[in-house]
Amino acid sequence: MSEPILEARGLKKYYDTASGFMDSMLGRSNKVKAVDDIDLELHEGETLGVVGESGCGKTTLGRTMLRLIEPTEGSVYYKGQDLTELSSSELRDVRTDIQYIFQDPFSSLNPRMTVGDIIGEPLDIHGIAEGQERDERIYELLETVGLNPSHSHRYPHEFSGGQRQRIGIARALAVDPEVIICDEPVSALDVSVQAQILNLLEDLQEDFGLSYIFIAHDLSVVEHISDRIAVMYLGKIAETGTTDEVFEPPYHPYAEALLSAIPEPDPLWDGEQIYLSGSVPSPIDPPTGCRFHTRCPRVIQPEEYNMPQKEWRQLMDFKQRLLTSDSLKSIAQVTDETVDLDSITRDTLDELIRREFDLPMQLSDMQAEQVISQAVDRLTEENFEDARALVADGFKSPCEQVDPELQSTGTTHRIACHLYDDDPKQPGATNTSDAVADD
Numbered sequence: 001m002s003e004p005i006l007e008a009r010g011l012k013k014y015y016d017t018a019s020g021f022m023d024s025m026l027g028r029s030n031k032v033k034a035v036d037d038i039d040l041e042l043h044e045g046e047t048l049g050v051v052g053e054s055g056c057g058k059t060t061l062g063r064t065m066l067r068l069i070e071p072t073e074g075s076v077y078y079k080g081q082d083l084t085e086l087s088s089s090e091l092r093d094v095r096t097d098i099q100y101i102f103q104d105p106f107s108s109l110n111p112r113m114t115v116g117d118i119i120g121e122p123l124d125i126h127g128i129a130e131g132q133e134r135d136e137r138i139y140e141l142l143e144t145v146g147l148n149p150s151h152s153h154r155y156p157h158e159f160s161g162g163q164r165q166r167i168g169i170a171r172a173l174a175v176d177p178e179v180i181i182c183d184e185p186v187s188a189l190d191v192s193v194q195a196q197i198l199n200l201l202e203d204l205q206e207d208f209g210l211s212y213i214f215i216a217h218d219l220s221v222v223e224h225i226s227d228r229i230a231v232m233y234l235g236k237i238a239e240t241g242t243t244d245e246v247f248e249p250p251y252h253p254y255a256e257a258l259l260s261a262i263p264e265p266d267p268l269w270d271g272e273q274i275y276l277s278g279s280v281p282s283p284i285d286p287p288t289g290c291r292f293h294t295r296c297p298r299v300i301q302p303e304e305y306n307m308p309q310k311e312w313r314q315l316m317d318f319k320q321r322l323l324t325s326d327s328l329k330s331i332a333q334v335t336d337e338t339v340d341l342d343s344i345t346r347d348t349l350d351e352l353i354r355r356e357f358d359l360p361m362q363l364s365d366m367q368a369e370q371v372i373s374q375a376v377d378r379l380t381e382e383n384f385e386d387a388r389a390l391v392a393d394g395f396k397s398p399c400e401q402v403d404p405e406l407q408s409t410g411t412t413h414r415i416a417c418h419l420y421d422d423d424p425k426q427p428g429a430t431n432t433s434d435a436v437a438d439d
């Protein structure tokens, strides 16, 4: 593979959320780790798809790479030149080479400017063309993106969503860039229009030799356009490789869940859809160890346990709820008004909790059964502290303890998951992956 044209090394973007005067006085701060120590490369003429759920940090990553947002730490190299070291005027020069297309084509276009002036603005700023030459360049750009040059005097509101995105693309092309960071460029568009914009981007790539970083939450869109993919979760890269590598096993469990959610008929996934428990945790206080462990269907069991994977996942969910709730009502999610929690019997509470977490009345692992049973005893006495200590100690996954590193499977494919610690080509934890398929 050629030398990278654009490269991030140890890139971090943390936000300080200290909110008030007292927070500042007492030195209290919470850091939102939106982008946390990311390495990635974009090669000439390729499309690197960056995919993940909303809030995973992919947009912050794209903006930090272009220094639209200043990074907290790390470097971004464009053709070997560190952009984080450049002055603002030097950076302005480089921005003719690296352009950004925004997600919302409407709010990113000034409603008071004509389309001709929107596209002509970068030509003016960078002193590229003026007068008739400027006008001709604008007409040519409009034609290139499939719009009528005679519409250059119209305003953005006179165009459809797809046409507005074409205007955004024409503006990005005006300075003759080499790299374009496309931030969710089709997510606000209808499916049929999405395909047209994706095809346009592919044609432009071929005609002008462009390299793209293509940010999206939809794996099927990324699959369509990318040569390589980086899957992001809570500010980190979980898996990266060529599109074929990411769409073929071995999978990172998060990528596997995204892949299973691609609507049919997708030939790349023939299993059941995998549902993730809970929502993406807050990046202010990300989970310890592997950040995905609070939702991962394959989260690893301690060696001493042997139970169906689904049962273990449910026990982990029960633990999380217990550690963050301070009433029986919220732990068991009691909505039935006739249940009197003040005088609830142990057996009724046991039944409510197991029903809420879809657990059998007798766990298949006797040791785990003992832990949950004792925790229910403590909860019946409303002794939350001891119940929490029991589950925190008894239901501890190795995934909570160590943050997995991105490991190479021997090719360009890299996965950050303890299932592949022993052999990156094979899932190693025997009591987890098989059980997922069975469940």
Ligand code: SF4
Pocket: 252, 253, 254, 290, 291, 292, 293, 294, 296, 297, 298, 299, 300, 399, 404, 416, 417, 418, 419
């Ligand atoms: S390290 Fe554990 S929690 Fe994280 S993805 Fe792998 S199996 Fe899931």
